[in-house]
Amino acid sequence: MTAPAAARASRGRRPGAPDTRAEVLAAARASFAEKGFRGTTIRGVASAAGVDPALVHHYFGTKDDLFVAALEIPVDPREVLAPVVAAGPDGAGERLLRTFLGVWDDPAIRPGLLAMVRSLLADDDGGLVRQAFIPVVVGPLLAELVPDRPEARIPLVASQVVGLIVTRYVIALPPMADMPADEVVARIGPVLQHYLTGDLP
Amino acid sequence: MTAPAAARASRGRRPGAPDTRAEVLAAARASFAEKGFRGTTIRGVASAAGVDPALVHHYFGTKDDLFVAALEIPVDPREVLAPVVAAGPDGAGERLLRTFLGVWDDPAIRPGLLAMVRSLLADDDGGLVRQAFIPVVVGPLLAELVPDRPEARIPLVASQVVGLIVTRYVIALPPMADMPADEVVARIGPVLQHYLTGDLP
Numbered sequence: 001m002t003a004p005a006a007a008r009a010s011r012g013r014r015p016g017a018p019d020t021r022a023e024v025l026a027a028a029r030a031s032f033a034e035k036g037f038r039g040t041t042i043r044g045v046a047s048a049a050g051v052d053p054a055l056v057h058h059y060f061g062t063k064d065d066l067f068v069a070a071l072e073i074p075v076d077p078r079e080v081l082a083p084v085v086a087a088g089p090d091g092a093g094e095r096l097l098r099t100f101l102g103v104w105d106d107p108a109i110r111p112g113l114l115a116m117v118r119s120l121l122a123d124d125d126g127g128l129v130r131q132a133f134i135p136v137v138v139g140p141l142l143a144e145l146v147p148d149r150p151e152a153r154i155p156l157v158a159s160q161v162v163g164l165i166v167t168r169y170v171i172a173l174p175p176m177a178d179m180p181a182d183e184v185v186a187r188i189g190p191v192l193q194h195y196l197t198g199d200l201p
Numbered sequence: 202m203t204a205p206a207a208a209r210a211s212r213g214r215r216p217g218a219p220d221t222r223a224e225v226l227a228a229a230r231a232s233f234a235e236k237g238f239r240g241t242t243i244r245g246v247a248s249a250a251g252v253d254p255a256l257v258h259h260y261f262g263t264k265d266d267l268f269v270a271a272l273e274i275p276v277d278p279r280e281v282l283a284p285v286v287a288a289g290p291d292g293a294g295e296r297l298l299r300t301f302l303g304v305w306d307d308p309a310i311r312p313g314l315l316a317m318v319r320s321l322l323a324d325d326d327g328g329l330v331r332q333a334f335i336p337v338v339v340g341p342l343l344a345e346l347v348p349d350r351p352e353a354r355i356p357l358v359a360s361q362v363v364g365l366i367v368t369r370y371v372i373a374l375p376p377m378a379d380m381p382a383d384e385v386v387a388r389i390g391p392v393l394q395h396y397l398t399g400d401l402p
Binding site for chain 2: 121134151152155156158159160161162163164166167168170171173174175176179183186187188191194195200201
């Protein structure tokens, strides 16, 4: 038996076998949790999973994509948000909120999202959200939507949307928890629109 | 030795001794955590601490007061918010936010508040916040401030304030984390004012 074959045998699977993808993902999750987003490299994840970095790229794409996959979100927020961004800034506050509620209020999707949010909130210094979730997943899309002072607007949008997630889904504060989506859109949509395109001091 | 004396001796302290207060508080914390706000009674806490219910009332007042004490918040939000409420609804959004930031941005107070928020968020079903923190601690004051449809307005205010807490302090998302208080007040104050007194659909 040659040395590489022995190494493969000791891992009990062939490169590219069905469980390789799961092992890469597990290694990625461990790395993001331990080392944060910046401290994680494709090379390091590949090494921890005992595969070639090219295979990680093949399965997951960029480090951003790997991060989104590691979050185990039942939907890719970048895909969900793309049509909102494509339709431009007019009425984007309401569209953003309606899209957001459509995903979160779906009983097949919500548990996975809640688990992700709880895990992000439990991360002691909130590092993953700060370093990666908003900058990598949400920030670039919103910046495309509002090219005027996105650095000032995105945190305001984030503050209201995060507060909606926590009060409606995590804490489930009545009546926010049971409010029909149309009412949430009618009441909070104009605030998001203000944060996106209104006059900011 | 009479039976009551033996009972006292077995607890190793006299009723009203300095550590009694701490034991009542520990029993209250355990009860709120295990049984929630509604499931907790002064009588049950007294029994768990091996003291008379009258002593619990003497130390802590009502169940609401006991809950606030058990949260170990470094300030009583009811005292902090009282002047905001007393000054009436005009400009209350900005005053509320300025008061709130004055407390949260104080380095002597923030760690205790953060610990409380983390513990409330970690409560699996968010029950303590839903059942008690907002209804008991914050709700009645805000309802006094905005007698017009408080049941619709308070959750909106809560959603924005909770989102500010999470993004500025828990996640510490830049630039929200480092934004000068005046800027936060100028940008989010008008939104709180809108939620408090503006036209709601």
